[in-house]
Amino acid sequence: MATRRITIDPITRLEGHGKIEIFLDEEGDVANTYFQIPELRGFERFCIGRPVEEMPLLTNRICGVCPEAHHMAAAKAGDAVYHVDPPSAAKKLRELLYMGFYFTDHTTHFYALGGPDFVMGPDAPVAERNILGVIHKVGLEIGGKVIEARRSGHRVVEMLGARKVHPATSVPGGVLKGLTESERVEIERIARWAIEFAQFSLGLFNDMVLGNQQYVDLILGDIYTHRTYYMGLVDAQNRVNFYDGKVSIVDPDGKRVGKYAPHEYRDWIAEHVEPWTYLKFPYLKKVGWKGFVDGNESGVYMATPLSRLNAADGMATPLAQEHYEQFYATLGGKPVHQRLATHWARLIELLYSAERMLELATDPEIISDNIRTVPTATPTEGVGTVEAPRGTLTHHYWTDERGILTKVNLIVGTTNNYAPISMSIKKAAQSLIKKGTVVNAGLLNMVEMAFRAYDPCFGCATHSLPGQMPLQVTIRDVDGEVMDVLRQYC
């Protein structure tokens, strides 16, 4: 059957970009969709021959979006390679830095990317559907709070990581820099403010989104719903943890099918290859690849804030736990399959990161000077796993007896979600673009919302997507002739 093609192509001056192609049949219905990502090449080759202790510095340059996550995964993999367990204070210092990063990252996503769809409305003109629009609608002060939140998070990272954004202090066996009492006091003050800000953000979500029946219907509707497996790091009590623990997997009914330690990841995760994209599709090995389909028989899984909440039994801090309970009570129990609920889950995690920051900043051990165990064993091989904001991140290194890298494998946050993102785009397109539909910018934004919930960043797998998602939409007839071109941000 002849098809016509709609291309959603972020036109960017960045190093790589994603492209969505929507193929229509002669009836004007969606025949298929493809989400294509150009893959960056050669990172493994670039690393081989370098000392493993360089990796926390090197990997945080893979991508500008979550360098702290790569720094932490690399640090933990370095610990494992050298068979060394860092002192308790060192682990807490790393986790405290990580909470500062999470607080900044989740704030940015909600206010700059995901939030504008709800605060301004999915049909709002693109020129207004951004953080400036949010400021205009909610009030100038909101902008100040967002900037203050980012500044605070960066400050925590800087104090602990010795640099803003690209931390430099984690080494095999611990960290190189401790915390002074005056720094601790400053972080405690930041954390108390951060808890207020996170609660304010949840209040804003409650008023602007949950208070609007149209949005609630959109969230709960079928367009943005998929029944898949979920993944997330949990502590010994099966509560959400960003820095350490085991990876919990639950099935589409919410039943835990297992937990694996980071070094066991290859027993659980395999990768499927499609001819139309460079990027591979990770799936659950024990379930198997059955295609881009929902259900218990399909090994497709998701790793996002929503996944982490679904894969855990609760949150480890009291206020976040209250919101966790409200979340499931409101949305009909566990697991929640509605992808747009990820925005709410992200704000619950924002609150958790702030509360955990305060817990760690007021822990007497946090100013200990016992912050490194010097490795003495011969380095071999090791795996480090953390939760990056946009999914479970695993680094696996092999070295020779000198600690020189001989092999590297990374499974990055968003890559986990490549299959579910592709499925969400297709379902949204099929639901929204039907016979006779006039494809306009607002409708395409509704399709784009399907993947924005995942906070996709292929920065690690490719390098970058543009934050404002510049789009060019080309509609072609069955002969390939251009019928119309729609543009935004380009």
Place this chain on the structure above:
Amino acid sequence: MSYASIVDCRGLMHQASTQYGTLLVGLGNPILGDDGVGWRVVEAVEAQLNGAEIDVAYLSLGGLSLMEQLIGYERVIIVDSIQTEGGAVGDVYQFDLNALPEPSTGHSTAAHDTSLQTALAIGRKLNADLPSDIQIVAIETQPHFDFSDALTPVVALAIPRATAMVMSLLTKYNGDGTT
């Protein structure tokens, strides 16, 4: 609905006046081949400064992160890679940020963030002390998909021209290249 009183906003946005002179920014990823050319140019400029007192930063992020770094400066020069329609690899350009539509240079639009222009608009709306003069020096490159800490030869050859453009701007600002 007003949220004005719920959370006190302080700090960054309330600096009263410009505190610093010129900031020179090398923008890009230093381990992604030609993407790191902005860093290399700024390194070359630094070697010619002879102790002149300008601030220099090596950054990888655009958007809000970049805007936050510019607060307090009177003027900023950003050196970055760029891909333009019809441009030849190794071409060097110099222009005012205001002359560009969004998105413009390689990193002024940021992943997981907003464009530099939008970020500056936010900052100005919040009364941040942001530079009125932001000049871009950009080197035409191909998109970068291979990790490497080396530049391609054609792009490396452009470094002296880009360096001269930056030095010329600095000289224009203050005769001898200082602030």
